[in-house]
Amino acid sequence: MTDDILFQGALAQSRALEHKELSATELMQATLARIDAANGAVNAIVSLRDADALMADARAADAEPRKGWLHGMPIAIKDLANAAGLPTSMGSPLFAGQVAARDDVMVARLRAAGAIVIGKTNTPEFGLGSHTINPVHGPTHNPYAQGRSAGGSSGGAAAALACGMLSVADGSDMMGSLRNPAGWNNVYGMRPTWGLVPSEPEGDNFLHQLSTNGPMARNPADLAALLDTMAGPDPRQPHGLVQAPSLPQIDGGMDGVRIGWLGDWGRALPMEQGILEISQAALQQMESLGANVSDLPPLFDADAMWESWITLRSWQVGAGLAPIYADADTQKHLKDTARWEIARGLALSATQVHAASVVRSNWFKAAAEAFETYDVLALPSAQFWPFDITWEYPREIAGVQMDTYHRWMQVVVPASLLGLPVVNVPVGFGGPDDTPAGLQLIGKRGSDAALLRVAQAWHEATDWPNARRP
Numbered sequence: 001m002t003d004d005i006l007f008q009g010a011l012a013q014s015r016a017l018e019h020k021e022l023s024a025t026e027l028m029q030a031t032l033a034r035i036d037a038a039n040g041a042v043n044a045i046v047s048l049r050d051a052d053a054l055m056a057d058a059r060a061a062d063a064e065p066r067k068g069w070l071h072g073m074p075i076a077i078k079d080l081a082n083a084a085g086l087p088t089s090m091g092s093p094l095f096a097g098q099v100a101a102r103d104d105v106m107v108a109r110l111r112a113a114g115a116i117v118i119g120k121t122n123t124p125e126f127g128l129g130s131h132t133i134n135p136v137h138g139p140t141h142n143p144y145a146q147g148r149s150a151g152g153s154s155g156g157a158a159a160a161l162a163c164g165m166l167s168v169a170d171g172s173d174m175m176g177s178l179r180n181p182a183g184w185n186n187v188y189g190m191r192p193t194w195g196l197v198p199s200e201p202e203g204d205n206f207l208h209q210l211s212t213n214g215p216m217a218r219n220p221a222d223l224a225a226l227l228d229t230m231a232g233p234d235p236r237q238p239h240g241l242v243q244a245p246s247l248p249q250i251d252g253g254m255d256g257v258r259i260g261w262l263g264d265w266g267r268a269l270p271m272e273q274g275i276l277e278i279s280q281a282a283l284q285q286m287e288s289l290g291a292n293v294s295d296l297p298p299l300f301d302a303d304a305m306w307e308s309w310i311t312l313r314s315w316q317v318g319a320g321l322a323p324i325y326a327d328a329d330t331q332k333h334l335k336d337t338a339r340w341e342i343a344r345g346l347a348l349s350a351t352q353v354h355a356a357s358v359v360r361s362n363w364f365k366a367a368a369e370a371f372e373t374y375d376v377l378a379l380p381s382a383q384f385w386p387f388d389i390t391w392e393y394p395r396e397i398a399g400v401q402m403d404t405y406h407r408w409m410q411v412v413v414p415a416s417l418l419g420l421p422v423v424n425v426p427v428g429f430g431g432p433d434d435t436p437a438g439l440q441l442i443g444k445r446g447s448d449a450a451l452l453r454v455a456q457a458w459h460e461a462t463d464w465p466n467a468r469r470p
Contacts, residue, residue, distance in 0.1 A: 003164065005030045007466060010167035010222040014069045024072025024116070028058035031074045031118070035165050038470075041146060044159035045076050045166075046137040047087050048119035057116045069225060070168075071114025078157055078171055079120040079137075080127050081213075083107045086117065091125040091134030093333050094324065105198050106170060106213050106230050113229050121169060122156030126321065128338050130180045130382075130409050131393060132156055139389050142184060143470035145433045148386040151181030157216050158185035162470055167218065168226045174211035175313065176381070176412030182216055182424040183381030183438020187465055188223050188455065189216045192231065193445050194419025196243060201236035208316045209239070209419055218465040220423070220455040221250050227448065241446070249449040254457040255290030259283065259441075260374035262414075263295065268302035269411050270400040272384045274430045278437045279380045282427035282458075289461055291454075294374070300366045302410070304359050309413045310404065311348060311356035318345020337392070337405040364418050371444040376454060381424045381438035383411050385431030415440065421448045423455045426464035436464075 005013070005027060016022035032051055039045050054074075061072035077083045080090050082100035084107075089096045103111060111117065125134045132155025133139035140155045142148040143162045150159045154171030158181035161169055171178045173191040182189025197213045199205075215226035224246040233240025261283055264271050283293045318341065324330045325342045334342070370377065384394050394408040395401065402408050415422045424438040431437070443451045 006034055006164040006167070007218070007469070009219050010073065010217065011069070011225055013073060013167055014071075017072050018066065024058040024061040025055065027072065028054055028074060028116070031165065034163070038163040038165060042141045042143050042150070042159045042163060043138055044122055044140050044150070044156040044163065046079060046120050046122050046156065049086070054116065054118055061114065061116060066114060068113030068229070070110060070229065073115055074118045074166065075110060075115040075168065076119045076121045076157070076160060076166055077107055077117055078154055078169075079123045080153070080172060081107055081170065083117045083120070086120060089136045090127070091123050091136055093135055094330055096136045104200055105234055109229055110170070121154070121160055123153045125335055126338060127153035127172065127174070127177060128317070128341065129153070129393060129405060130176055131391070132181070133389065141389060142386045142435060144186065145386060145435050147389050148433060148435060149184065149389055149391075151184040151382070151386065153177040154189065154216060155181045158182050158187055158189065161185065161187045161216055161218055162465070164469070168222050169216045170213060170226075170230070171216050172211060172213045173416070175406060175416055176409050178214045178216060179381045179412055179422060179424040179438065179440055180409060183426065184386045184436055186426045186436035186468065187216060187218050188220055188426070189424045190214050190223050190227060190452070191415065191422045192227060192448055193241060193421045195239040195241040196448065197227070197230045198234040198237050198240060201234060203320070205237045208319070210313060210316055210416060212419070220452050220459050221247065223423070223455070224250050224449070224452045243446060243448060246449040246452050250452055250456045252453050253290060254286060254454045257291045257376060257454055258374045259286065259291050259293045259376045259378050260296040260370060261293055261378050262299070265302050266298040268298065269383055270397040271380065272397055272431070274385070275380050275383060275437065278428055278430045279378070279439050282439050283378060285461070286458065289457055296370070296377070299370050300363045305363055305413060305417060306410060308356040308359035308363070309417050311352055312360065312417075314341050314345035315348050315353050316345070318342045318348070322346060360417050363414075367418060367420070368444070375443070375450065377442040379411050379414070379440045379442065381411070381440050382409065384408055385433070385437070386435045412440070415442045420445060421451055423451045425455050425458050428464065429468065
């Protein structure tokens with residue numbers, strides 16, 4: 001019975017709560033029991049609140065009028081975001097135990113919809129690196145292969161979803177952090193169109209346009225519902241977008257959807273054995289569901305795109321962490337890859353940043369031309385299968401040496417660089433340890449609802465998260 005409650009999906013839980021077929025107290029009891037049974041092996045949820053306090057919150061939710069579709073439903077917040085009353089360590093010893101005084105914009109919106117925040121989900125130090133391990137909370141293990149990475153930086157959220165400890169979860173994505181862990185944990189993760197989900201009105205809100213918050217779930221309808229809750233402009237920030245809600249547009253199938261398959265970008269992106277094959281098998285199945293799939297040549301120079309990306313990324317990371325780096329006492333607590341990226345970013349000139357932005361602009365024009373012919377562009381969600389949890393990062397792929405700590409995730413850069421919406425869909429299992437894989441479905445700016453509709457049709461035909469649970 002407990003598993004039936006926890007794996008039925010967030011919208012199904014919400015309907016059951018609304019119709020008094022399930023109480024928030026029962027759902028919280030089931031959730032805490034599941035965390036007790038599963039979290040010790042994966043270490044996905046950290047800073048879990050006291051069980052008695054959570055049960056009191058659940059009883060209060062049962063006694064109150066419904067606030068929204070998340071009323072009485074447990075959720076844990078990625079440990080990069082602030083949730084009032086809970087620690088925000090960001091995976092760093094510098095902030096371990098620091099308790100947030102207020103909610104971030106996104107967290108406040110989840111609470112306003114009735115969610116009960118139960119704790120945090122694990123993340124790498126400052127979210128850097130697509131591998132969830134840090135010196136504060138330790139590593140998050142892949143639920144399908146103990147001793148293997150859960151990806152990152154939203155690895156804790158993805159693993160918690162896969163294990164049924166949560167039904168929906170928030171995450172954030174600069175360089176695949178909502179896509180890679182979703183792919184490696186057999187769930188759905190969405191990077192929305194940049195500007196649709198606001199960040200925080202702090203520091204620069206004009207120049208840095210790489211990272212975004214977004215939703216994760218075990219089915220696309222739940223993904224759409226959570227996106228609709230997160231989305232909407234913050235009047236204190238520029239660039240905010242307004243779109244019609246995605247959930248009412250979720251149905252309709254993928255008949256006639258034109259998908260362009262980019263593969264390994266003309267051999268520019270090395271792939272571990274089996275990654276391309278499992279992606280192509282999924283695309284063939286999408287053809288049977290009515291999609292039209294075509295192989296595409298590279299749309300832009302991969303090396304130019306990469307140089308643009310690492311310049312703009314280092315510039316943003318360096319600016320954000322400069323105060324910590326400037327103080328010798330705090331700098332020593334940073335991991336080597338963080339120090340390297342901050343130093344690189346601080347050494348950039350305005351001319352170098354401008355040149356990188358020009359390349360980004362040219363790639364945007366090339367992508368816009370492609371979207372005149374194709375509705376969706378497809379790429380694998382990662383170039384590698386989940387790796388040994390003791391690794392810092394993969395040093396080579398298919399015999400090709402990786403020259404940075406994040407080069408192994410180059411496949412996510414085309415969408416990240418342009419702020420395009422992407423949905424990771426789970427596509428099955430393979431590799432040396434029979435672990436999950438994912439496929440990126442990339443759309444033009446503002447096509448979030450259309451992507452979710454394609455993902456929903458895929459889910460109805462496959463339902464990988466329930467077909468194969470950890």
